[in-house]
Amino acid sequence: MQSLLIVGYGNLARSILKGIEPNTYEIFVLGRDFEKSQKFAQDFPLHSITPVENIQELKEAKPIILLCIKPKGLQTFSCDFPLTLVYSVMAGVGVESIIKQFPNALAYIRAMPNIGALVKKSATALYAYAPQNSSIQEAKEHALALSLAFGNAVWVESEELIDSSIATSGSSPAFLCLVAQALIDAGVREGLNATQSSMLVKATFEGFAELLKTLNPQEIKTLVTSPAGTTAEGLAYLEERGFKGILEQGAHRSTLKAKGKI
Numbered sequence: 706m707q708s709l710l711i712v713g714y715g716n717l718a719r720s721i722l723k724g725i726e727p728n729t730y731e732i733f734v735l736g737r738d739f740e741k742s743q744k745f746a747q748d749f750p751l752h753s754i755t756p757v758e759n760i761q762e763l764k765e766a767k768p769i770i771l772l773c774i775k776p777k778g779l780q781t782f783s784c785d786f787p788l789t790l791v792y793s794v795m796a797g798v799g800v801e802s803i804i805k806q807f808p809n810a811l812a813y814i815r816a817m818p819n820i821g822a823l824v825k826k827s828a829t830a831l832y833a834y835a836p837q838n839s840s841i842q843e844a845k846e847h848a849l850a851l852s853l854a855f856g857n858a859v860w861v862e863s864e865e866l867i868d869s870s871i872a873t874s875g876s877s878p879a880f881l882c883l884v885a886q887a888l889i890d891a892g893v894r895e896g897l898n899a900t901q902s903s904m905l906v907k908a909t910f911e912g913f914a915e916l917l918k919t920l921n922p923q924e925i926k927t928l929v930t931s932p933a934g935t936t937a938e939g940l941a942y943l944e945e946r947g948f949k950g951i952l953e954q955g956a957h958r959s960t961l962k963a964k965g966k967i
């Protein structure tokens with residue numbers, strides 16, 4: 706069975722593991738605190754996880770390494786034995802830096818998941834790099850299987866586009882929180898109580914997510930907007946004040962920040 710070494714035992718490691726079927730991999734966990742690794746293993750009894758104190762314990766296993774640590778922790782872990790794959794979720798850490806720590810992997814994956822991972826609904830952007838291009842297909846299959854365990858995934862062609870996905874999915878849940886809270890406040894302003902307003906907005910988001918599976922946003926907008934009607938009036942007000950442009954600019958700012966340009 707393929708060995709999988711999870712480096713880090715935080716929220717994302719837990720979210721990913723929850724989606725992995727037991728007995729798919731022989732799983733190991735490594736972190737800077739062995740007691741936390743042990744606790745992590747105990748929390749997932751069905752996966753029979755082995756906590757390790759030193760990465761060298763996996764020397765003969767040609768493992769997949771799943772890097773789920775904070776970027777500043779990368780320097781703590783390295784090895785020069787052969788690896789099947791290094792799959793990193795670290796925001797803002799390029800493949801080049803990962804190769805320095807793990808020079809002998811067949812392939813390297815950068816993944817940018819989002820908060821949806823907590824409920825197996827991550828929107829994950831994926832980029833693959835293999836020093837020898839022949840390994841890339843197999844690496845992509847491994848990476849996609851891992852990614853689908855905690856949501857949906859989209860391949861991108863360049864590493865730069867991983868940062869671009871901050872706009873669409875990395876930061877966007879926070880932008881949608883602003884929209885949701887504004888609509889709850891609007892309901893209260895119009896006379897609904899906070900519970901009613903909140904329940905109605907949540908149900909609207911659920912219905913909207915379901916509709917998006919088969920319709921694009923423009924089609925949904927057309928369905929809701931009668932000519933010269935109430936929704937058209939509200940939309941026109943928002944458009945005149947640049948609502949869409951401001952949202953787009955906000956997403957752009959987040960991406961610039963991820964790229965270290967501001």
Ligand SMILES: NC(=O)c1ccc[n+]([C@@H]2O[C@H](COP(=O)([O-])OP(=O)(O)OC[C@H]3O[C@@H](n4cnc5c(N)ncnc54)[C@H](OP(=O)(O)O)[C@@H]3O)[C@@H](O)[C@H]2O)c1
Pocket residue numbers: 712713714715716717718736737738741773774775776777778779781794795796817818819820821822
């Ligand atoms: N959560 C998300 O939605 C999300 C989305 C996209 C990308 N990411 C990326 O996923 C990674 C993990 O995020 P998370 O949400 O799982 O964070 P988390 O719950 O805070 O877990 C962080 C992990 O990193 C380890 N760590 C922190 N500083 C370290 C250091 N200096 N040396 C060694 N290990 C260190 C922690 O170990 P200790 O407990 O021992 O400190 C822990 O295992 C981050 O790189 C983040 O950029 C997360």
